[in-house]
Amino acid sequence: MKSFKNKQLYQLTLTQILETVREPEVLFWGIVFPVLISIGLGFAFTQNSISKFNVVMTQENPIVLDSLLSVFASPENENLVWKISDKTLGDTELRFSYSDWKSGIVALKRGEADLIVGDSAGVIRYHFDPHNSQSQLAYLKLSGLIQSPASSTQSDTAIVPLTLKGVRYIDFLIPGLIAMGIMSSILWGISYTLIERRSQKLLRRMVATPMKKSYFIFAMMMVRIAMNFIEAIIIFLAALLLFGVEIQGNIAALIVLFLAGNIAFTGIAVLVSSRTAKTEVGTGWINAVQMPMMILSGIFFSYHNFPAWSIPVIKLLPLTALTDGMRSIFNEGAGWLEILAPSTALSVFGILCFWLGIKCFKWY
């Protein structure tokens, strides 16, 4: 009788296991890293299952809300916080701040606020983008509380849909998508290509000629910038035609910020791909850099939903700087002054990463 050890399936499985186990880097990026990410995200999103909403109250005449907040909310920093415990649906925290209408709109554009509430002649008016699910939920929670028997306050309410350009969710989303496109395109386009060419020994063949190494990287960067530019134009034109998204600020400043973002991510891409010749390891590195930024930098939802302590850290991420800067130009009419700091920071960061990457770059 033939031993099962001689069976094809057994040997194929065994060799697959051996190849995987004998490649510690592949093992780390293929198994350990995804597990760590899952645990990290699991902790981040399940430890405190509190739904947080930020509400801006305009100083019209907020009698009804004021009377409710004086009973149920407690002051915290400069805000009033109304905490509602619910074992079934989870806890809710409504954070109220007073502001004028203009500042409230800016907060809404930046994703710092979910809802603007006004109280005029006994009628509570909720201002929000009806297509923004976070704002919808904030409205449902708050209106439910105000109308509940426990509040002993009954009042007329009105929803005032905010369809102002720059306030809608689509206005929030488009600059973020363009920024994310820049990051993904450069990390995969430059890092992965460099690692693949190194693994094919093509880099080695090329540097055995009088080729200028700087030209090689520069050419890759130029192609990616051109592709990113075309991609951004297509996204913007589609958003303009389909949803009426407009650039309210300085277009020249937007181009400078766009270039700074490209510089930053090219630097990161060169650093990420500076050593390894294994595409599996390279993929791991690219994901390790890209995934946290995609989640944290406020592409799809505001990063103000993350714990307060993490916000300053999130703001340091290159994708956050690029996204915030682009949003300010798209939606808030920002110009040179506003993008000076993020553009400089992104460029300097990119150049530093590039320099470090080239210093330890393995051509062969």
Next chain:
Amino acid sequence: MLQIEVKNIFKSFKDVRAVQGISFAIPSGQFVALLGPNGAGKTTTVEMMEGLKTPDHGEILIQGKTWQKHEKELRKIIGLSLQETRFSEKLTIRETLRLFASFFELGDKRVSEVIALTGLENKEKSLVGALSGGQRQRLALAVSLLNRPQILFLDEPTTGLDPHSRLDLWNILNELKQQGETTLILTTHYMEEAESLCDHIIIIDEGKILKEGKLEDLLDENSRNLDELFIHLTGKTLMETDEIVQK
């Protein structure tokens, strides 16, 4: 004039001693074979000569110059074909050659010349991904000839090729030899390749030179060919595994 001087070079990788005190000198226009079985240290030796690896000990001079001080200059006068290089599969033969020609500031005329020289005229518009093993090797040779190199390094240029493709490549190299302007260093484990192409043969095993000289000086009554000589020197054959891959 000596084109290459290799002086007592050593190279180790972790606990493997790949090259252990090799020395030789190659005059201008000579065709030299580094002959030995797989793992003999041929590629490591030639990569050190190409400036792609640095010896742990010893010195290599190309036209009297070191790689450390004259890399830019030396890159212009050498041509090389490495083992296992995979050119971009999405480029055609002509596009690949144009790219490499640009590194030497050469134009389309030279690209056409090397295409003709390596017999790739009918395939010049084909994507590299669609080429056979022999055609890829001819492309590698074409790339290495672009700059009319004074010194040409070919690392196992015919390994894995069918006999017909191998003969094609030998003919191209023989033409080059007749022109007499190029010094060739070729690594191989094919006895016939060394015999038919090279004036001088250096037999290497386990990182050391076993014997060197002209073919007629190396052979005698006991060793009628290089394989017999290698068996005589080491007790083993040159080609324990000789795979011929036809694509």
